[in-house]
Amino acid sequence: MAFLQIADLSATYGRSPVLSGVSLAVEKGEVLSLIGPSGSGKSTLLRVLIGLLPPQAGSVTLAGQRVDYxxxxxxxxxxxxxxxxxxxxxxxxxxxxxxNVMVAPLKIKRRPRPEVEEEARALLGKVGLSAKLHAHPSELSGGQQQRVAIARALAVKPELLLLDEVTSALDPELVQEVLDIIRLLAQEHMTMIAVSHEMGFVREIATKVALMSEGTVVEIGTPAEIFDAPRSERARAFISKIIRAH
Amino acid sequence: MAGIWQELPRFLTWYNGIFLLNALLNTLLLSIIGCLAGGTIGLSLAIIRCARGRAMAVPRAFAWAFTEFFRRLPPLVVLMLAFFGASVARVDLTLFQVALIGLCLIATASLAEIVRGGIVSVHPNQWDSAAALNFGYLRCVLTVILPQAWRVIIPPAISFMLLFIKDTAFASQLGTLELTYAGKVLTTKGFSAALSYGTVLLLYFALSYALAGLGRRLETSIGIPADR
Amino acid sequence: MGYTLQYGQVYHYIPYLLGGAWISLQIAFLCFCGGIAIGMLNAVALAFGNRLAAGVARAYVTFFTNTPGLVQIYFIYYALPDLHIVLDSVHAVVLGITLNAGGYLALILRSGFLSVPVNEIDAGVTLGMTRLMLLRYVIVPHMIGVLYPAIGNKFILMVLGTAVAGVFGVEDLMGRTINANAESFRSIELLSITAAIYVAMTICATIALSGVGMALLRRRVRFAG
Incomplete structure (x- = not known):
């Protein structure tokens, strides 16, 4: 069984269904990229996975253990x-x-402060923010804030990292600094699921791409398969649209 | 409390009714004229205060000083300044007019600051794009900035106007016949303070509550969520 | 006939007026603290209370925010003695301003309770925070950030609001101005000094509150006052 196994997952927002029967598998060290038109349920899938939105049906199995939300x-x-x-x-x-980076390991995992602080400083060094340790979020640029958010997520030493359109709120010139860090994480074989609109980037780092539409996975494959030889009609339409847009 | 029931027949006379109605009308007039004049002059002051350039330096400083001064005074001090100012200047004004001038000064300063807050809240790139289209300052304010600023201006302006109705009560200290003064007059006529001021409180409540409801309807009708 | 300003005749009132300003500040602070307590009770009832508690709080707030503070104090000072509750003028004024402020502060505090930092709560939840931790590390600090400027502004307004005490013969800045005026008849000179003191008091309060805000919230807080 894969490291993360999603089977037939469904969820609703209020009355309207937003996920219907999603099935996916992610192996350790893989980077799965979710693409698809807006409103297709990519971000919702991440929210369900992390438990912000309860699933209606289906199952999620992480490292062989079924998660009971x-x-x-x-x-x-x-x-x-x-x-x-x-x-x-x-x-x-x-x-x-x-x-921001220390609060989870310190207060939730209750680990000793010196050790946590050392790790947090190292993580912030890794994302290039050693000079901003004592700044408040409002004093940072969007790109810097997003790098802090990545460091905060890494501080809990996750085995699986979910990235929800992490560059789409950023000014274009700030996108690259965030992508550089994700590239670094991919090289370190961090298991990730990333919702992204940066198609060039998806092609570069994703080991697997899933195209979503109307709350379900339409097609799944390697980046080459999805981008160069989409099988379904819907995938072809979406891919040709984004290729034209870029 | 039983006393109130006993005086009630003596209190509920045609004459007292007309007297209170007249006082209520004066309170309403002071509030409405104060808000209208204050709104108009305040708007102008705010527009002057936001203007750039050296030519506007003096009017801008005046608008700033006026707003900051009158905004930081208790209503009673402004009213007394108007009262003694008028008597020193030997202008022949009725007490009602004197109170009205004082109240206009108060409303002008507060509303000028509220409008300025709205103008400042509009994104600076709006000024740039209007300037690029060769708009003059006034045209830019009137056609680009203010239409966007209304949503920020209206809620605090309505809150202020509702507070302002209660500020008009201080006009009674100059001897202007309005609701609060009417309460004082009724007590000197021998009615109990509970009955006189109780009635006055009820009338203020009816006025303010009705206008607050109107304000909420206005806010929702222009698409601002009412959360008060 | 012109009127000549003669400040020479009123200079000696300045220490007397400044003493009044100190009393005004004390009244404002006292009433503010009482108002916060009443406002907190009402706001909790409005936001989280059952139907009865919310109804009582709503009636309180609606009454006190829809009638003038001046007339509320008239009622307390002149009508309560009929019910054998006799208060001297200072107590009547302090009680009146406090009850009135309780109504307005309830509305401010309630708006704070109802403003929820949804995004930050999401982040806290995904990091594994419990409800108590969310409250302590996310919700309460956020509420303080939202409420501080509004409450600070209310305090500045209350400093000006204490002038109502002068009407009832309390020796605050307003009351002492009225006394001095009755003695000297130099009204414009005295009122201009009083006005300057009120302006100075609110400016000092603004600066002090911004300073505390800087230290407390680590960001600039703008006060309308």
């Missing part, structure tokens, strides 16, 4: 191994950069 303890365990980076960064505005 109704049980708080299971959710806590899931969030200990899995982290998410949001489109709008969602940093804690009242905390410094360093405290």
């Amino acid at each position: 109704a049980v708080p303890a299971a959710l806590r365990a899931l969030r200990g191994r899995c982290a998410i980076v949001f489109q709008q960064y969602n940093l804690f505005q009242n905390m410094t950069v360093l405290n």
Whole structure:
């Protein structure tokens, strides 16, 4: 069985169904990229995976263990191994950069401060923000905030990292600094699921691409298969549209 | 409390009714004229205060000083300044007119600051694009900036106007016949304070509550969510 | 006939007026603290209370924010003695301003309770925070950030609002101005000094509140006051 196995997952927002019967498998070290038109359920899938939106049906199995989203303890365990980076960064505005990164290992995992602080400084060094440790989020650019958000997610030492359109709220000139870090993570074989609109980037780092439409996975394959030889009509239409747009 | 029931027949006379209605009307007039004049002059002051360029330096400084001064005074101080100012200047004004001038000064300063807040809230690139289209300052403010600023201006402006109705009560201290003064007059006529001021409180409440409802309807009708 | 300003005749009132300003500040602070307590009770009832508690709080807030503070104090000072509750003028004024502020502060505090940092809560949840941790590290700091400027502004307004005490013969800045005026008849000179003191008081309050805000929230807080 794959490291992450999603089977027949469905979810609704209010009354309208937003995911219907999604099935996917992600192996350790893989980078799965979710693409598709807006409203196709890519971000919703990530929200369901991390337990922000309860699934209606189907199952998620992480490292051989089925996740029961109704049980708080299971959710806590899931969030200990899995982290998410949001489109709008969602940093804690009242905390410094360093405290944003330290709060989870320190307060939730209750690890000793010196060790946590050393790791947090190292992580912020890795994302190139050693000079901003004591700044507040509002004093940073969007790209810098997003890099802090990545460091905060990495601080819980996740085995699976979810990236929800992490560059789409950024000014174009700030996109690259964030992508560089994700590229670095891919080289370190971090398992990731990334929703992205940066098609060139998807092609470069993804080991697998899933095209979603209307709440379900339409087609799945390697980047070459999806971009160069899409099988379904819907995939062909979407790919030709984005190739024309770029 | 039983006393109130006993005086009620003596209190509910035609004459007292007309007297209170007249006072209520004066309170309403002070509020409406104050808000209208204050809104107009305040708007002008805010537009002057946001103008750039050296030619506008003096009017801008005046608008700034006027707004900052009158905004930071208790209503009673402004009213007394108007009262003694008028008597020193030997202008022949009725007490109602004096109170009205004082109240206009108060409303002008507060509304000028609220409008300025709205103008400042509009994204700076709007000025740039209007300037690029060769708009003059006034045209830019009137056709580009203010239409976008209304959503920011209207909620605090309505809140201010509702507060302002209650500020008109201070006009009673100059002897202007309005609701609060009517309450004082009724007590000197021998009615109990509970009955006189209780009635006055009820009338203020009816006025303010009705206008607050109107304000909320106005806000929702222009698409601002009412959360008060 | 012109009127000549004669400040020479009123200079000696300045220490007396400044003493009044100190009393005004004390009244404002006292009433502000009481108002926060009443406002907090009402706001909790409005936001989280059952139907009865919310109804009582709504009635309180609606009454006190829709009638003038001046007339509320008239009622307390002149009508309550009929019910054998006799208060001297200072107590009547302090009680009146406090009850009135409680109504307005309830509305401010409630808006704070209802503003929820949805994105930050999402982030906290995904990091594994419990409800208590969310409250302590995310929700309460956010609420303080939202409420501080509004409450600070209310305090500045309350400093000006204490002038109502002068009407009832309390020796605050307004009351002492009225006393000095009755003695000297130099109204414009006295009022201009009083006005300058009120302006100075609100400017000092603005600066102090911004300074505290800087230290507390680590960002610039703008006060309308």
